[in-house]
Amino acid sequence: MNDVALSVSRGIARVTGAALGPYQTAVVRIGFAATWLLFLLRELPHRHELYGPDGPWSWSLAERLIDGNGAFSLLMLTDGRLWFEAVYALAVLSAAALLLGWRTRAASALFMTGVLSLQNRSVFMGDGGDNVLHLMSVYLVFTRCARVWSLDARRARRTEAARARGERVPDRLGPVLWVVLGIALAVVTLPGRLGSEWFVPMLLWTLWLAQALWWVVERRAKGGEPRILLDVIANTAHNGALLVIMAEACLIYATAGWYKVQGSRWQDGTAVYYPLHLDYFSPWPALGDLLSFSGTMVMLITYGTVAVQVAFPFTLFNRRVKNVLLAAMMTEHAVIAVVLGLPFFSLAMIAADAVFLPTSFLRRVGDGAARRWGRSVRRGDRVAGGDADVDADAQAEAGSEAGSEAGSEAGSEAEAGSGSGDGDGRGAGQAHVGSGA
Amino acid sequence: MRPVAHGAGGETETGIGERGAMDGYDTGPDARHGPDGPADADTRTGVAALSPRYQVGAALALAVVAVTVCVHIGMTFLHVAPANTVTKRHGRAIEEWIYPEFEQNWKLFAPNPLQQNVAVEVRAELRTADGGIRTTGWYGLSAQDGRAIDGNPVPSHTQQNELRRAWDFYVATHDSGNRPVGVRGSLSEAYLRRIAVMRLDRAGASRPGDVLDRVQFRSRATAVTPPRWSGERLTDRSETRELPWWRVPADEAEGGVA
Numbered sequence: 167m168n169d170v171a172l173s174v175s176r177g178i179a180r181v182t183g184a185a186l187g188p189y190q191t192a193v194v195r196i197g198f199a200a201t202w203l204l205f206l207l208r209e210l211p212h213r214h215e216l217y218g219p220d221g222p223w224s225w226s227l228a229e230r231l232i233d234g235n236g237a238f239s240l241l242m243l244t245d246g247r248l249w250f251e252a253v254y255a256l257a258v259l260s261a262a263a264l265l266l267g268w269r270t271r272a273a274s275a276l277f278m279t280g281v282l283s284l285q286n287r288s289v290f291m292g293d294g295g296d297n298v299l300h301l302m303s304v305y306l307v308f309t310r311c312a313r314v315w316s317l318d319a320r321r322a323r324r325t326e327a328a329r330a331r332g333e334r335v336p337d338r339l340g341p342v343l344w345v346v347l348g349i350a351l352a353v354v355t356l357p358g359r360l361g362s363e364w365f366v367p368m369l370l371w372t373l374w375l376a377q378a379l380w381w382v383v384e385r386r387a388k389g390g391e392p393r394i395l396l397d398v399i400a401n402t403a404h405n406g407a408l409l410v411i412m413a414e415a416c417l418i419y420a421t422a423g424w425y426k427v428q429g430s431r432w433q434d435g436t437a438v439y440y441p442l443h444l445d446y447f448s449p450w451p452a453l454g455d456l457l458s459f460s461g462t463m464v465m466l467i468t469y470g471t472v473a474v475q476v477a478f479p480f481t482l483f484n485r486r487v488k489n490v491l492l493a494a495m496m497t498e499h500a501v502i503a504v505v506l507g508l509p510f511f512s513l514a515m516i517a518a519d520a521v522f523l524p525t526s527f528l529r530r531v532g533d534g535a536a537r538r539w540g541r542s543v544r545r546g547d548r549v550a551g552g553d554a555d556v557d558a559d560a561q562a563e564a565g566s567e568a569g570s571e572a573g574s575e576a577g578s579e580a581e582a583g584s585g586s587g588d589g590d591g592r593g594a595g596q597a598h599v600g601s602g603a
Numbered sequence: 604m605r606p607v608a609h610g611a612g613g614e615t616e617t618g619i620g621e622r623g624a625m626d627g628y629d630t631g632p633d634a635r636h637g638p639d640g641p642a643d644a645d646t647r648t649g650v651a652a653l654s655p656r657y658q659v660g661a662a663l664a665l666a667v668v669a670v671t672v673c674v675h676i677g678m679t680f681l682h683v684a685p686a687n688t689v690t691k692r693h694g695r696a697i698e699e700w701i702y703p704e705f706e707q708n709w710k711l712f713a714p715n716p717l718q719q720n721v722a723v724e725v726r727a728e729l730r731t732a733d734g735g736i737r738t739t740g741w742y743g744l745s746a747q748d749g750r751a752i753d754g755n756p757v758p759s760h761t762q763q764n765e766l767r768r769a770w771d772f773y774v775a776t777h778d779s780g781n782r783p784v785g786v787r788g789s790l791s792e793a794y795l796r797r798i799a800v801m802r803l804d805r806a807g808a809s810r811p812g813d814v815l816d817r818v819q820f821r822s823r824a825t826a827v828t829p830p831r832w833s834g835e836r837l838t839d840r841s842e843t844r845e846l847p848w849w850r851v852p853a854d855e856a857e858g859g860v861a
Contacts, residue, residue, distance in 0.1 A: 182661060183649030212761045215801070222765065222797040222860055227790055234786070237703035282704065290768045290794070291760050297707055304704060365704060391657045398650060399664040406668040413676045421683045421709035429714030436833055440716040443827045445749040446767055449758060461832035507758045 185404040188313035189528040190521045192267070194411065195274075195311035197517025198302050199265035201295070202281060205510045206258050213254055216284075216291050219245040223288045236363035237286035240279060240354060256280050264306075267316020272343060274311070275373050278303040282366060295511030298518055301414060307373065308407035310400060315532060344377055408521070415518045416479040419495075423475030432472055435465030441506055449507035457505065471498065485524070492522050674700070683709060719824045722746060723770050725799045726819055728848065732812030739808050741821070747802070769794050770822065781846055795820060796849050801860040815856040820846040 180186070209216055219225040225245040232242055240253050257280030263273035281303040285296055292300075312318040325335045351374060355367040383392045431437035441447050442454035458464050474494055481487040496516050503512035650661045678700040681690050690697060724741040731737050744766050751762040773795055776788040783789050799818040809815055824842045829835035 178665065179649050179651060182665060183651075208757050209759060209761075212759050215761050215765075220860060222769075222801055223794055224797060224860075227793055227797075230786070230790060235703045286703070290772055291764050293760070293764055293768075294709070294711055301705065301707060363703060391653055394652050395657045395660050398653070398661045401649075402661075402665050402668045406672040409672055410675060414679065417676075417679055417683055418707075418709045422711045422713060425710045425713035429716075431715045431718070432713070434833075436830060437712065437716050439830045439833075440718045440827055441712055444717060445720045445745065446752065446763055449752050449755050451753070458830055461830060464830070504756070507752055507755065507763065509757050 181405045182398045182402050185310040185313055185401050187408055187521070187525075188310075189315075189525050189532065190523060191309045191311040191404070191408060191411075192313065192315040193520045193523065193528060194302070194517055195267070195270075195306060195309075196265055196315065197520050198299055198306065198514065199261050199277065201510055201513040201517055202277070202299055202303075203258065203261035203265060204513070206254070206261065208510075214250075217241065217254070217287050218250055219247060221288065223290060228287050231289070232286065237289070238282045238363060238366035239286040240283040241287040243354065253280070253283055257284055267312035267318050269340070269343060270312035270316060270318050271307075271373065271377065272347060274303075274307045274309075275347075275370055278307050279366075279370070293508070293511055295508065295514040298418070298511075298514045302411065302514075302518065304369075305407050305411050305414070307369065308403045309411075310404045340381070344374070344381070348374055411518075411521050415521060416482070418515075418518070419475045419478045423472055423478075426472045427476065432468060435461075435468045438468045438471065439464050447506040447508070450505065453505055470494075474498075482522070488522060489524060492519060495519055675705075679705065679707070683707060719826045720745075721767075721770065721822055721824045723766060723820060723822045725803065725821075727799075727803050727808050727815055728817040728819075729809050729813040730816050731810075736816070737813070739803075742803065742806055742808065744798075744802055747806075766798060769798055792849065796851065797855060797860050800851060800855050804858060804860070815851050817848045817850050819848045 185191070206213075215221045225241075228239075229242060232239065240256075241250060243249065256276060260273055260276035260280050263269065264277045267273075281300060285292055285300050328335045351367075351370055355371070380396055383390075383396055386392075426432040426437070429437065431440065439458045442458055443451075448454050457467075474491055478488075478491050478495065481491050496519050499512040499515045499519070503509045650658055653661055678697055681687075681693075681697050682701045682705070684690065722743060723745045724743050726741045727739045729737045729739065748762045748766055752758045755762075769791070772787075773791040776784050776791045778784060783792065796818060799820065800815060803809070803815065803818070822844045824844075826837060826841070828837055
């Protein structure tokens with residue numbers, strides 16, 4: 167009984183004490199922002215046909231559909247051409263901001279607004295990739311997805327360093343952004359102007375108010391309890407959203423897999439052959455022919471696809487098996503991108519898969535990228551903190567040199583533990599293990 | 604192996620649960636030991652650091668998040684699951700929760716992948732400048748899409764989804780006698796008609812002075828040839844469907860579709 171109580175309190179401490187999976191949420195953020203940004207840029211010449219007021223799915227057709235379902239779209243405020251261009255531009259810019267992790271909470275809200283506005287405007291233009299993006303754009307709003315690999319993280323570090331030197335670092339842009347967005351939100355959500363559904367407007371208003379609350383508490387009660395409470399709430403919301411993102415990915419695979427099990431073509435082992443020979447999904451017909459040359463091959467891929475999709479959610483209980491399946495699924499999506507001509511769908515699915523990547527792997531990738539980036543940037547940017555620099559490099563080495571999976575995991579845990587001051591002594595203990603690995 | 608403090612927590616197993624600060628990845632001049640976020644390294648975080656008064660607030664937040672997450676995952680599961688006892692009884696509540704923003708469909712190429720190519724074609728009836736009536740030949744719209752996709756590493760949604768899904772929409776909202784079912788039926792007709800007007804215009808179907816009067820769609824579904832090694836015999840029957848002529852409103856005929 168005591169054990170249960172103990173693990174419950176440990177669990178609560180965990181989900182309230184930190185935003186879990188900082189690297190995973192960051193990679194999901196970057197993945198979906200990049201997918202949407204690339205999609206919008208690719209469709210730039212087709213934007214009017216897809217979402218414009220005079221496109222084939224005209225504004226008035228959309229209005230009649232949305233009257234029925236109450237979906238959220240800024241584009242339904244007016245059928246003006248300039249307004250359309252402005253919303254499209256907002257979608258592009260918010261995707262770029264989210265990608266870089268610039269003012270991330272605001273960027274993620276705008277990102278969601280852009281995704282919903284365009285997709286709900288012309289719902290029949292989308293496919294599975296748009297559907298994943300739609301859901302994830304909402305879930306991302308609740309996460310603290312810019313803890314690493316973002317401009318916000320860099321700004322926080324610089325502010326911290328400056329404070330340590332005793333300098334004051336006022337944030338002038340934040341309040342300005344808040345006021346501007348507040349006015350925009352008021353104009354846009356004036357009663358009656360946006361459909362009957364309250365969910366999205368309410369979510370945006372809540373975020374806006376939360377930002378103000380955060381700002382006030384930050385100024386008034388430095389390090390005090392109100393500040394910690396806000397942190398607890400933000401962490402809890404983040405961890406909840408992270409769980410939803412993971413569950414959503416599992417539901418996608420489970421649904422796709424279990425429905426396939428029932429199909430005769432997936433049973434007789436020929437299913438994969440057919441999409442390869444549909445005119446709409448065969449940009450490289452020769453490639454499709456090559457892949458379906460051998461019946462045995464097609465059967466193996468067909469059965470393999472179903473097996474992986476059905477099995478994936480269950481493999482989460484075993485790290486190694488999970489990683490193998492994850493690699494298989496990402497590879498399959500990369501192949502689908504090319505062979506079926508679905509690059510944005512595949513990119514979105516890979517971004518969703520990425521939430522299950524192991525921390526050690528993500529850090530290694532991040533370290534590699536940072537080192538390459540650092541070499542080019544550092545020369546012009548070198549100021550104080552040289553010793554920290556060396557330290558970070560040494561840690562990166564330790565992480566990447568550890569050969570075995572377990573070893574590198576220990577290494578990264580050690581870094582994480584020593585950095586965040588775990589409070590229960592675990593951090594220190596693992597630091598030793600880490601340096602031994 | 605690293606010691607795990609308490610059993611094998613699910614999160615740790617998935618590689619998500621690593622309690623991560625950010626250092627180590629950034630070799631820039633600002634890289635330093637410490638948390639990257641606003642949290643202070645010295646303060647204890649989480650509920651443990653709060654007095655009972657504030658712990659009530661934290662507990663409330665935790666409860667709200669926990670309940671919302673559980674309900675949302677449950678609702679989403681029921682939404683994507685096949686019709687069952689629970690969805691039949693609580694279908695209304697599930698729809699209320701899911702629609703409009705959490706709608707989803709993951710029957711990707713399932714239960715069976717599509718096994719036919721649907722060729723959608725359109726022709727127009729034009730009033731010529733001299734008062735006569737001219738009927739154009741059939742324009743293969745799906746074939747145009749197919750050509751645009753061939754050798755294209757990044758097909759546009761306008762090529763891959765627009766007509767294909769508009770046609771599916773039409774088929775789903777009409778009976779075999781081409782009578783619309785519900786409001787969506789008329790929406791889908793207007794949508795297809797506008798696609799036709801736009802595509803015909805791009806194809807240069809009308810000569811100067813012509814006025815687009817009516818359009819007509821037809822489709823031919825051809826089964827994909829089964830693979831050689833399957834030993835299956837193709838029944839070689841293509842299904843055709845011809846839609847009635849639709850009148851084009853004046854504003855559309857004058858180039859009202861982008």
